[in-house]
Amino acid sequence: MLWLVTLLLQVSGLLLFLRGFFPSKTVEPGYNQKAIDVPPKFDRMVFMVVDALRSDFMFSNESSFETIHSLIREGCALPFTAYSNPPTVTLPRLKGITTGSTPNFLDAVLNIAESDTSSTLKNQDSWISQLKQQGKSMHMFGDDTWIKLFPGIFDVTDGTSSFYVSDFTEVDHNVTRHLDEELATNKWDVLILHYLGLDHIGHKGGPRSPFMEEKQKEMDSIIKMLYGSLDESTLLVVMGDHGMNDVGNHGGSSAGETSAALAMISRGFDLKQDAPLPYSSDFTFYDRVKQIDLVPTLSLLLGLPIPRNSLGVLIPAVKSLWTEIEQSVILKDLCSHFDGRGVEVECTEQGLLSAQGELMQASSEYVEKYMITGVLLLILSAIVSVWCTMRLHVKLRDKTAMLVFSLVYASSMFGSSTVEEEHQFWFWCTSALLVYGSVTTKTNKLEWVMSLVILRVFRGWRHPGQKWPEGPDFTRMFQDHSTSLWLLILVEYFHLFRRLRGGLLGSLAVIGSLVYKASTTYYGGEYIPSFLARFVFRESRLDGIVQIVYIMCGLLALIKTVNGTLSVELLELILVTQSRPSNIPLLLLSHALRRFLKRTDIRTNSVASTLICMSIGYSLFFASGGSNSLATVDLGNAYNGVGSYNVTLVGLLTFVSNWVGPIYWAVVNRDLCPDLRMRFAVRQLFYTIAMASICFACLLLKGHLFIWTVFSPKLLYATAWLLFQHGLVETVCPIIFDRFMHNDNVL
The missing domain is CATH 3.40.720.10 (Alkaline Phosphatase, subunit A)
Known part of the structure; x- marks a missing residue:
């Protein structure tokens, strides 16, 4: 019950903080009625x-x-x-x-809400x-x-x-x-x-x-x-x-x-x-x-x-269109326009630029009472989570691992570089957790060594982060060796075809997904093998093909639910369809990794297995091209089967296509740690401490130079991780899986 209280406190605190951190922007009302007294140069535009x-x-x-x-x-x-x-x-x-x-910055969120009217001008x-x-x-x-x-x-x-x-x-x-x-x-x-x-x-x-x-x-x-x-x-x-x-x-x-x-x-x-x-x-x-x-x-x-709220100045190259006397009139009126807005304006071109810079760097109009209240609720949820963790019936070393893991991550949220390069934390932390798992179990170490090898491939798959995006990676190599990429894709589809066991319906769904991925890649101007090019459908039919694939998946899910044989392979087919071709082999490697982990006795340590699955999911998020920048939100598969813009469907498909790795490993975690309550407890401790630290960092650093370019996007991503990944995928969906899935059919 107390764990649910922490979740309620966490969501309430987050919503309050967001309300204070992203307020509606206050602008000066009314319209400027007086134009600068210089002749216009154009009548139309x-x-x-x-x-x-x-x-x-x-x-x-x-x-x-x-x-x-x-x-x-x-x-x-x-x-x-x-x-x-x-x-x-x-x-x-x-x-x-x-x-x-x-x-x-709130406009970046409102940008995707096509029906929104709050942003009107x-x-x-x-x-x-x-x-x-x-x-x-x-x-x-x-x-x-x-x-x-x-x-x-x-x-x-x-x-x-x-x-x-x-x-x-x-x-x-x-x-x-x-x-x-x-x-x-x-x-x-x-x-x-x-x-x-x-x-x-x-x-x-x-x-x-x-x-x-x-x-x-x-x-x-x-x-x-x-x-x-x-x-x-x-x-x-x-x-x-x-x-x-x-x-x-x-x-x-x-x-x-x-x-x-x-x-x-x-x-x-x-x-x-x-x-x-x-x-x-x-x-x-x-x-x-x-x-x-x-x-x-x-x-x-x-x-x-000039519009009342404008912070712009005249573009220098255009000044020559007016006489020197007219230029002085323009300068004087622009200085007058800036005067009285909280800055002192020296009426020179340099003074005008200095005033402009000062006004542009002014802090946003935060509502601090909401921000502070939200942070206090989040800190309270973290404290209660720690107290609940201390009461868990697990070994002290596992409780310590949970706390150290969460606190180290929380401390990294106060630096702009560590936020931009968050993938470094997850790759190193996942390696450490795999070593921790091997130490706390009695199985042969070969499985753990192979797991570390696969993790190293994940790390080199796509160069993540925001500071050095040009590093070498496998995806760049595949640009010059596309045949090798498609061989791996075909292996994944064949492997999925063999494991799905869905009869004719499942076979058609797998084939339809492959045809769809090959066709969209072909029409995107990228290479596909010549034998696959023979099966490319007309572009106008592609929406129908992927819709049929998802309908088949739905029917197959219904049949398997009735039979009690619902398996993770069905989800994997959807995730493959929602992935970029260059990321599909990551699911093939994920299958190999989960097989190695299953051969260990990691199931005997619920804390280690949950931490490992969560860390691998985060690592795959970054290995697939994700980051804490809005620029890496991949819209390439956001319209699969959608004929026109629909905020709900497009939003769902966007989330799935960007969170393929975390979704997959959240479901796999169910087999490596059958105890749903323990999985929730481990993840909830992490998310309460992480969210409290992220919001506290934004509160302390609200005047920081990178508040809108680094910390604010991180806050939005953290919100998505909490509400959708943790709330929906890691909490609600496992309840459904535990109701309908048999252990023997999960993997």
Whole structure:
């Protein structure tokens, strides 16, 4: 009963802390009514966002934006690398480039809730609202995040869901199909276009995907069409809302994610520069500016009042469009705009930049009473858990191992580097636990040695962490030896086929899963063996195939439940289907590892077996490419069988595809430690101490430089580990398995 009390205290404390740590951002109400007294340079604007357009995609010598390169050389395009503040996801970035304010980290969570309306900017000052107040006509086509942010403001819209990442083409054709009519009729003052295909290609295949060059050429042709139809009174802005990392994801603070391309294009510009430029690994091309600086720059170019909450300054390269007297007026008014916001502003360009930096680094408006109360409840839950642990009927050395394990992990949550490189803790800790298991049992040591060998393979499978992502690993080796990878994949499917024992239904489910993985890999532009290529289905049928696979799995689960033979192999089939091809061999190795562990007498030590399974699960999370950065959330399998965006289904599939290893080893733990209460006790002690330390670290370090780039993402991941992995997978699901699974059929 006391263990359940600790769980209740833990969840209550966490929810309270999250409410205080992620409050709604307070903004100054009202709208700025006075524009700076300088003449505007443009009457109309086309604002084109290419989602995830990293700076090198547009400006490097590896880019296919030939029209942009030509316009830069002619002096008609002003190119920049625009720094996008983390979190580098669409919703907070659109807030930044329309209001000029720094993002609220909570927006990174709201970004995936398509039906959410709490993030609306309808009543906040932005250049969109300023245009609306002046009676300007605005047409918007593309990412429907704009419609969520500005409901009822646009005169004409056609929104497209940004989350169906399997779509590379239609999601952009739905935008382009409107252009001929829009450019012919000119019934707009501002035309907003938001293309999503390049971002989707990144999520599925990374920045080096074979589809990337074709998509860049498509976007370049659209820019060419737009430029050819516009006159000197119309400004064309082409930009990325953020970039992407080397895997193709975004959300974090790496150089690739925060370096977005920005080009301001007009026939009236005359500033010739070289293009393209040599590739740069730091993604800096031309002048580097802050993305929020675009807001006052656009306001001045269009003759609008600068939005009230803007922290941007005028982009220096644009200043030459006004006379020196007009530039001094702009500087004075920008200083006046910053004055009175809690900083002293020296009315010089350097003073303005200093004030901007000070305001951008200002702490978030935390609700500390909720944070402190939440931490106290979490600490209380940890204390009660320790007390309950002391009452367990296990050896003192096992209680000590539980406490030391949990406390060492808790202490690592107070350093930014140890959070970023958390995988080091889990790999070393798992090794230590395997040695501990071998010492506390009497079995032959060969099984333990082989277990350590497999763990070493896990460690080298994919280079995890955030500091040194370019290290050598097996996945990079398989890029040059794809045949070897697919041989391992086929071995896993054959092994699964042999062990599943599901009759015709099970055989068809396994074959369907293999065909689906081969087909999606083929259409993703990656290599598959020639004999498998013969069985590739048309792309339009893939959703139906995986739906049939999951229906068969459901029927098979029902049949096995009735017969009392429900086994872990059925779950393994689902996990294989939800895995990236490069990670499927990890499940094959996991099967070998659990066989070695089963040959030992680790079942006699419930504490050691549970700690080992939990540690292996965490290790596999990092070995599969996970980290404590939002950028490593893998969306590549989030839409398997889902024809359109559904927050519940997509959320569930996203969790399963990112937590494959932990889910698998949570279920395997049931056979190595049949005592459900002991499994819960060991894990609950760890999670109570870990969550208390993570929230306490965020409370103490709320003014830390890395609070939003390191500690806040870690808090979100810890919440997912607690609520979904520990609460759902490790607590609720085992109760179901214990009801329906026979011990002899688990492994």
